[in-house]
Amino acid sequence: MTAKLRESALVAAAISAGFAAFTAVTIWAEGVMPVIINHTTNLWGVQVWYDLLIAVMIALLFVVPRARKVNMMVPVWVLFVASTASIGLLAMVARLFWLEQRGESAAAASDPAKSS
Numbered sequence: 001m002t003a004k005l006r007e008s009a010l011v012a013a014a015i016s017a018g019f020a021a022f023t024a025v026t027i028w029a030e031g032v033m034p035v036i037i038n039h040t041t042n043l044w045g046v047q048v049w050y051d052l053l054i055a056v057m058i059a060l061l062f063v064v065p066r067a068r069k070v071n072m073m074v075p076v077w078v079l080f081v082a083s084t085a086s087i088g089l090l091a092m093v094a095r096l097f098w099l100e101q102r103g104e105s106a107a108a109a110s111d112p113a114k115s116s
Contacts, residue, residue, distance in 0.1 A: 009097035016090035023087060052085060059089055063096060070099040 039049040060081065067074050072095065081088035 009094045012094035020087045
């Protein structure tokens with residue numbers, strides 16, 4: 001399980017970094033206003049906006065309890081997710097997976113019976 005969590009943390013971190021880089025290039029090339037225009041021009045834009053918000057909220061419902069168990073600073077992470085959506089959510093999940101993996105490694109080291 002440890003290797004799987006470590007790989008998952010790396011995948012989530014890589015996707016977050018890649019999407020953040022793509023977003024930075026998009027903002028540099030086109031600015032921020034097209035986002036507002038895209039989400040307010042017609043009902044499809046509004047639907048996509050609501051869909052994004054609902055998906056992020058559902059994901060947070062599953063992630064936040066696990067994040068609390070590993071002592072993540074949940075309010076700070078939720079603000080980061082609220083301001084960056086998928087970029088922050090993927091970074092939060094990467095951190096969560098890394099902390100969970102670290103906790104499993106520490107538990108296995110302190111209990112030799114689990115490692116056999």
